[in-house]
Structure formats: C-alpha cells, structure tokens
Amino acid sequence: MMETMSSLSRSTSFSPTTSFSRSTSFNRSTSFNRSSSFKSRTLSVGSPRFSQSSWVSRVSQFSWVSRWLLTLIVICIFISFLIASYGGYIYVMPSLNLAFHGYGVSEYAHSINSCNVFDGSWVADDNYPLYNSTECPFVEQGFNCLANGRRDTDYLKYRWKPNNCDIPRFNVQSILDKLRGKRVVFVGDSMSRTQWESLICMLMTGVEDKKSVYEVNGNKITKQIRYLGVRFSSFNFTIEFFRSVFLVEQSWIPRHAPKRVKSILKLDKLDSISNQWVNSDVLIFNTGQWWVPGKLFDMGCYFKVGNSLKLGMSIPTAFRTALDTWASWVEEKIDTERTRVFFRTFEPSHWSDQTRRFCNVTDHPMLDTKGRDQSIFSDTVHEVVKNMTVPIAALHVTSMSSFRSDAHVGNWGDKPSLPDCSHWCLPGLPDVWNEIVLFYLPNDKELPFLGGFEPWHSGG
Structure with a gap:
C-alpha cells in the first residue's frame, strides 16, 4: 500500500554618533550712566x-x-x-x-553550529539533478518517473537553501573517500528504501567501473525483500537497507485473542532483525507511513505491551511507546562513539482528498504547505530524541518536504492506473535528504549540535 506521509546582515550598524554642542554664549549686560561711560x-x-x-x-x-x-x-x-x-x-x-580555505571544513564548522538547515526555501538550480536515473540500476521502476513517461523536468531543478547558511555542494569524490571501509544502514519502510536507492545513485556518479557496485546477494530491488545491500568494492563500503516498517516486532495472533485480532505489534520489543543493525557507522531510521488505521486496525493488527493486549490504545500512544523502546535500544546497544545515528521524520503526502484516489502532481513546489508541515509523528520523534542520553540527530524533513507537491510519483509509477502522492520520484527530493545527512558527517569524532529545531541532543 502507498504510504503517507542573512549575507551577514551584520547590521554592524555602527553609528558612532559623536555630537558636540559647543555653545559659548557671552551675555554681557553692562549698564553705564553718561558720566561714567x-x-x-x-x-x-x-x-x-x-x-x-x-x-x-x-x-x-x-x-x-x-x-x-x-x-x-x-x-x-x-x-x-x-x-x-x-x-x-x-x-x-x-x-x-x-578565500583561504575554500567552501569546506571551515564554513561547515561555522554553519553546522549556527544554522538550522531545515529552515529555508526551495530555489531553482540548473546544477540539479545530481545523477541520471537511466544510468543507475538501483532505481526501482516504481520511482523512475522519467523512464515511466514523465515529460516535465522542472521538478528536478530545485535545491534546498537554508535561510542563514548554505549546504555545501555535493562532492562525490570527497564522500566516497570519507566512506571508505564504512557501513551505512537504512532501517524503515519504502520511504527509507527510496532514500537508500538515492544515496547509491548519487555515489555511483563518482565510480568509474559501474560493475564494481553490486547488490551483495544478487537481488533485484523489490519491496518484498527485508534486506538489500549494495557494495562499493573499489572503496570497500556498503550501503544497506533493512525493511522494518514499524521498527518494533510484529507477530501473528496470540492465544485466546478476540477474533478481530489477526496480528500484534509488540511495542516493548524491537524488531527481531535489530541485532543486524548494530555494527554500523551510519544508522538512519524512519517510520510513520504504516502507523495508520488502514495498515493496523483494518487489517486486524493491534498492540501488545508485555503480556497485555492493548485493544483500546490509540495509534499516537502506540507510536510513542514504540519510539521509547527504540530509544532504549539505541542507548543500550549502539556505540555512539562509532555510529552516527539519525532519525528522519515523517514525509508528508499530497493527496487531493482523503480517499487517496486523486493525486494532483504540480509542476512547481507549492507556495503554501496547507498544514502538511505539521505531523504528530514528527513531534513525537523530537520529544523522544530530546530525552535520550546519547547524541541522536532528528532529520526534520517534514516541513521542507511539505512544499514539494511536484516531486511525487503521481501517474508515473510502475502502475499508471494507481496514482501515487506518497512516494517520490528519483532523482528528486530524497537526494536532498541525503545531502543533509552527508553535511552532518564530519571528519572528527565529535558530532556538533544542530541549531534551529535542536535535532541534536547531547544527552544528560
């Protein structure tokens, strides 16, 4: 199922106004009589x-x-x-x-501490897209809009411009060198898979021998496979994807459960494959699109905590409980001295109505988000991350993505009869998400604090 989701205005306005009022007034009033005058x-x-x-x-x-x-x-x-x-x-x-150091580490060190990269706007830029989807074998057919007949290309020409800083231009050779010997892991739903595909295609532009990049098990990219791993053999690193749409463990009907219960989510237990996420260098999580009645209650899926079924628990409460479980797992299992952990927030959809049958893909970004920049799931992510005892980054893509009604798959998916205003075309918006992730992968050990939305939490 389709898933929802200045110029240093240094007003160094120094008006050293030095005002001198020199008024030397001599008022001599001397009265003389004639005899003495x-x-x-x-x-x-x-x-x-x-x-x-x-x-x-x-x-x-x-x-x-x-x-x-x-x-x-x-x-x-x-x-x-x-x-x-x-x-x-x-x-x-x-x-x-x-001028002396170039647009690199020095500017990065300044911007990363003083700028909220998620507060900005979309600007036209002919340097985009960052890759050609027809030259990347890891873009699945359902996201390859150009290959599926989309003719307008303006949606490919937008760059995200933060209000108070700049995200450095994507330098593929620099990133490839930085990732040597590393393991990058994405965990989540199909939105995470889209971002995973995007990063692979971005990095492949810097690899001369395309055959040196391959899926480790020879698998074709599909939504059914729980694990996909692409190896860049020339640089000795892998980009991996684990399908875990809820992050917590899902199991079948428990004993003595009511007939309406077909499966359960164990909110106090992380997915059974979570042990495979541990030894990574970059770990990027996402969930939210499946936390809807159509994917839960309508399918007979309910919640369980410990030995107790929570048939009356609301989805927002269950989502918060699951994220608390995730946070405890990260604090216990992940060595944050080695692993950079990110959690990407909810990606808004742009359906024309609640039936999800009508999808109006525009030619350009919207001028008004119409409330799509707000999400209870994103708010929950920030609240959980804020209370963690280890450094985690929340990638707040909800607001910036809410303007991009032009970037959806629409009728250019693998099934043209089924419009899609949830997923995104590749190349496209997920490339910008990855640019931000790469922006926050410094060369040194310590990760700096991100300003603005305060997505970085240093613990304590």
Whole structure:
C-alpha cells in the first residue's frame, strides 16, 4: 500500500554618533550712566596694563577650553576607530576564511553550529539533478518517473537553501573517500528504501567501473525483500537497507485473542532483525507511513505491551511507546562513539482528498504547505530524541518536504492506473535528504549540535 506521509546582515550598524554642542554664549549686560561711560571707555583704551591682563586671561581661558575639546575629539575618534575596526573584522573575516580555505571544513564548522538547515526555501538550480536515473540500476521502476513517461523536468531543478547558511555542494569524490571501509544502514519502510536507492545513485556518479557496485546477494530491488545491500568494492563500503516498517516486532495472533485480532505489534520489543543493525557507522531510521488505521486496525493488527493486549490504545500512544523502546535500544546497544545515528521524520503526502484516489502532481513546489508541515509523528520523534542520553540527530524533513507537491510519483509509477502522492520520484527530493545527512558527517569524532529545531541532543 502507498504510504503517507542573512549575507551577514551584520547590521554592524555602527553609528558612532559623536555630537558636540559647543555653545559659548557671552551675555554681557553692562549698564553705564553718561558720566561714567566716557571714563570707562577711556580706561579700557588708555590703560595698557588692564587691556593686556584681560586679553591674557581670555586667551588662557580659550586655550584651556580648546585643549579640552581637542582631547575629547581625539578620544571619540579613537573609540570610533576601534568600533569600526571590530565591525570590519567581524564582516570581513568569514570571507577571508573562505578565500583561504575554500567552501569546506571551515564554513561547515561555522554553519553546522549556527544554522538550522531545515529552515529555508526551495530555489531553482540548473546544477540539479545530481545523477541520471537511466544510468543507475538501483532505481526501482516504481520511482523512475522519467523512464515511466514523465515529460516535465522542472521538478528536478530545485535545491534546498537554508535561510542563514548554505549546504555545501555535493562532492562525490570527497564522500566516497570519507566512506571508505564504512557501513551505512537504512532501517524503515519504502520511504527509507527510496532514500537508500538515492544515496547509491548519487555515489555511483563518482565510480568509474559501474560493475564494481553490486547488490551483495544478487537481488533485484523489490519491496518484498527485508534486506538489500549494495557494495562499493573499489572503496570497500556498503550501503544497506533493512525493511522494518514499524521498527518494533510484529507477530501473528496470540492465544485466546478476540477474533478481530489477526496480528500484534509488540511495542516493548524491537524488531527481531535489530541485532543486524548494530555494527554500523551510519544508522538512519524512519517510520510513520504504516502507523495508520488502514495498515493496523483494518487489517486486524493491534498492540501488545508485555503480556497485555492493548485493544483500546490509540495509534499516537502506540507510536510513542514504540519510539521509547527504540530509544532504549539505541542507548543500550549502539556505540555512539562509532555510529552516527539519525532519525528522519515523517514525509508528508499530497493527496487531493482523503480517499487517496486523486493525486494532483504540480509542476512547481507549492507556495503554501496547507498544514502538511505539521505531523504528530514528527513531534513525537523530537520529544523522544530530546530525552535520550546519547547524541541522536532528528532529520526534520517534514516541513521542507511539505512544499514539494511536484516531486511525487503521481501517474508515473510502475502502475499508471494507481496514482501515487506518497512516494517520490528519483532523482528528486530524497537526494536532498541525503545531502543533509552527508553535511552532518564530519571528519572528527565529535558530532556538533544542530541549531534551529535542536535535532541534536547531547544527552544528560
């Protein structure tokens, strides 16, 4: 079943406004009578001693005032110079940093700590797509929209631009070298499989011998297989996918269960194949699309905790319980000094109505999310991650994906009669998810804290 889901505006606005109001007001109001007026004037002009001493006194007074004002002006100019120098340093140094070191580690170290990459917008970019789906054998037919007859290609030409930083351009050789000897594991539903296929195709663009990239068991990419692994033999690493749509264990009808119960989810026990996820270097989880009545209650699937059936438990409560189980498992089983753990949030669908029969795939991203940027599943992921004692990254793709009504499979899947406004075309949106994951794979041991939505939690 189809699954749902500035420029450093350093307003270094330094207005060192130094205002001097020099108002020297001499208000001399001297009243003379006629008899004394002439005498006074005679004294003023004819008495050299009086005239000289008065002049000296006034000159002395003016000199003192001038020196005081001059000193004040010098001080103010000096302070203004310091402020302007500091502002220039703040403004210029990041540019110099890029000029000397390039757009790489230094910019990455700055952006990763100060920018929320999930707060941004979609911008047209002719450098996309990152690969040709016809040259990648790991794109399954149902996601290969171009091969299935889609003619408009504008949906391929969009890049995600965070508001306060940039995601570095995808450098395939750098990533291939970084992944040497590593093991990357995706766990989840078909949305995870789509992202898995996307990453393989992105990395294959940097491999000369395409035959050196192969599925380890010779399997064809299908939705039924629980494990798929693609090996890049020239670089000695694997990209793997484990199908676990609920993450917790699903089993058949228990004894003495009501007739409506056909299967159960053991909310307090992780999937039985979870031991195969442990020894990995990058571990990316996702679930949500199957947590709907049509995949649960309508199919007779209910919840169980311990020995108790929870027939009245709501789906949101069950989802939270399952994620708490996942979190405890990660804290106990995963060595986060070695393994980078990510949890990708819910991917919104764009069905035209609740029947899921009508799928309006647009030519360009939407201007209004119409509420699709909100999800109780995504909120739950953030709440659980926030309370964990080990560093985990929540990849908040819900909001950014909610604009991409143009990126769905639509009528260009492997079954044209069945429209699809849940899954995504490849190349397409999942490539951007992978760009963000690769952005957060630093060279050093310690993973930095992601800003904005606070998806990184350092524990404690």
